[in-house]
Amino acid sequence: MSEQTRLRVSASPHLAGPVDTPTVMWSVVASLVPVLCAAVWFFGPSALLVVAGATAGAVLTEAAFKKATAVRDGSAAITGVLLGLCLPAGMPCWMAFVGGAFGIGAGKLLFGGLGQNIFNPALLGRAFLQAAFPLAITTWPKTGLPWSSLRGDNLAFPFTSPQVIDGTTAATPLGVMKFEGGVGLPSVMDMLFGRTGGSLGETCDAMILLGGAYLVLRGLMNWRPPVAIFLTVAVFSGILHAIDGALYQGPLPMLFSGGLTLGAVYMATDPVTSPITPKGSWIFGIGIGVLVVLIRVWGGLPEGVMYAILFMNAFTPFINRATQPRVLGAATKGATS
Amino acid sequence: MSGLVWIFVSAMFVSNFTLAMFLGLCAFLGVSGKIATALRMGAADTFVLVLTSLAVWFLNKFVLAEAPYLRVIAFIVVIAGLVQIVEMIIKKASPTLFRELGIYLPLITTNCAVLGLAMIQTNKGYTLGEGVAFALGGGAGLTLALVLMASIREEVELADVPEFARGVGLVFIIAGSLSLAFMGFAGLFSAA
Numbered sequence: 001m002s003e004q005t006r007l008r009v010s011a012s013p014h015l016a017g018p019v020d021t022p023t024v025m026w027s028v029v030a031s032l033v034p035v036l037c038a039a040v041w042f043f044g045p046s047a048l049l050v051v052a053g054a055t056a057g058a059v060l061t062e063a064a065f066k067k068a069t070a071v072r073d074g075s076a077a078i079t080g081v082l083l084g085l086c087l088p089a090g091m092p093c094w095m096a097f098v099g100g101a102f103g104i105g106a107g108k109l110l111f112g113g114l115g116q117n118i119f120n121p122a123l124l125g126r127a128f129l130q131a132a133f134p135l136a137i138t139t140w141p142k143t144g145l146p147w148s149s150l151r152g153d154n155l156a157f158p159f160t161s162p163q164v165i166d167g168t169t170a171a172t173p174l175g176v177m178k179f180e181g182g183v184g185l186p187s188v189m190d191m192l193f194g195r196t197g198g199s200l201g202e203t204c205d206a207m208i209l210l211g212g213a214y215l216v217l218r219g220l221m222n223w224r225p226p227v228a229i230f231l232t233v234a235v236f237s238g239i240l241h242a243i244d245g246a247l248y249q250g251p252l253p254m255l256f257s258g259g260l261t262l263g264a265v266y267m268a269t270d271p272v273t274s275p276i277t278p279k280g281s282w283i284f285g286i287g288i289g290v291l292v293v294l295i296r297v298w299g300g301l302p303e304g305v306m307y308a309i310l311f312m313n314a315f316t317p318f319i320n321r322a323t324q325p326r327v328l329g330a331a332t333k334g335a336t337s
Numbered sequence: 338m339s340g341l342v343w344i345f346v347s348a349m350f351v352s353n354f355t356l357a358m359f360l361g362l363c364a365f366l367g368v369s370g371k372i373a374t375a376l377r378m379g380a381a382d383t384f385v386l387v388l389t390s391l392a393v394w395f396l397n398k399f400v401l402a403e404a405p406y407l408r409v410i411a412f413i414v415v416i417a418g419l420v421q422i423v424e425m426i427i428k429k430a431s432p433t434l435f436r437e438l439g440i441y442l443p444l445i446t447t448n449c450a451v452l453g454l455a456m457i458q459t460n461k462g463y464t465l466g467e468g469v470a471f472a473l474g475g476g477a478g479l480t481l482a483l484v485l486m487a488s489i490r491e492e493v494e495l496a497d498v499p500e501f502a503r504g505v506g507l508v509f510i511i512a513g514s515l516s517l518a519f520m521g522f523a524g525l526f527s528a529a
């Protein structure tokens with residue numbers, strides 16, 4: 001019998017590297033710890049409650065429909081944590097839970113599970129929440145409240161609407177740009193280190209860049225989409241700013257406000273829903289960058305990162321097909337005899 | 338001129354016929370299995386929409402001014418008749434073009450996107466040029482939606498989709514997700 005176990009017949013690949021899916025996934029979760037810490041630092045216990053709600057929704061849904069091994073690879077946990085990080089601190093837990101369950105259920109499990117979904121599950125969950133609870137998801141708590149206080153009605157009973165307490169909400173930098181003509185915009189340093197209003201994980205860009213750099217250095221993340229997004233947004237908004245400096249914000253506030261960093265580093269690099277070819281990654285990133293500026297400057301909404309990434313997710317199969325590399329030695333198109 | 342560009346872009350993205358106004362869904366769900374057929378369907382759709390826009394402008398200007406209550410029935414009869422005639426002419430004049438577009442033309446004549454275009458154009462009081470820009474934008478939007486859907490469907494054909502969701506069920510989920518993604522364009526350029 002020992003002969004049989006030594007002789008294994010299987011399809012390629014026959015050599016397995018040390019990096020497997022759970023390693024990658026849990027490394028991503030680890031790289032999110034500083035971001036999560038920053039969120040807790042700025043938003044207190046509310047941050048933990050919202051992230052826990054979203055993660056529970058995602059992981060429990062995955063566990064209900066898949067085998068235990070599928071849950072242990074950590075991909076559902078990433079979806080949940082990322083979804084929690086792009087929600088406002090005052091969001092009721094039950095809404096975060098519903099978002100996580102929808103993202104994993106409709107965004108991933110129905111497509112066949114890990115590696116086969118078209119849209120980023122965390123962003124799909126957030127888009128669903130934005131459509132279902134437009135008020136709760138745009139109620140941004142003020143910064144500088146006592147650390148241990150809840151930043152909203154986090155513990156609202158399921159299927160009841162949350163209570164909004166007057167005087168505890170504030171505009172985000174992007175809201176200031178959009179609706180108040182940029183008067184009272186926080187400084188770029190405040191945006192970079194997170195002393196502004198916004199979703200839980202998006203305010204402290206420095207921590208997100210740190211986490212991204214760690215993943216890129218370990219070779220676990222495709223650096224092309226975020227670089228393409230940052231460059232495109234910087235160039236596009238720089239041109240607009242040069243045309244009319246009073247009307248359009250410069251590149252720095254554009255780069256460090258809203259969910260651009262979180263989206264570019266953690267959502268646009270999802271290996272499943274972004275193109276696999278290097279050329280495709282650049283096209284993908286440039287498309288997101290252009291759409292983000294378009295929606296932020298001329299759209300009806302203050303923020304467009306989520307929609308831009310979802311839109312380009314839909315284009316990914318097409319991009320993959322269009323940028324398929326030529327097989328070595330095969331004739332180029334039109335060059336056949 | 339820039340007014341026409343806004344109408345085009347807005348019809349293509351912001352109020353996309355399929356993904357924002359939910360018109361023409363039967364073609365969107367039925368003929369989006371392969372990219373090649375989706376492209377042809379989109380081309381045929383655009384063609385019929387432009388034809389409709391011209392016909393509607395003519396009807397509104399010269400025939401229906403005194404009898405607005407006859408609009409719906411007049412639109413349906415005239416559009417269907419016109420498309421049938423054009424189809425016959427194409428079949429006779431250019432068999433190649435007929436093979437590319439022809440089989441889809443009868444499908445579209447009774448499509449809600451076509452009647453939707455006629456009604457919206459009438460309600461907004463578009464001029465001839467604006468109407469054509471609106472039809473071209475609407476057609477481009479339909480083509481975009483069809484091609485996106487087809488490329489995604491070709492991709493998920495290889496996926497390990499659970500038994501109960503295979504086929505139309507998953508197509509509806511994809512359509513809903515696409516529609517969620519298009520919500521980001523809401524209000525785009527409305528101030529311009």
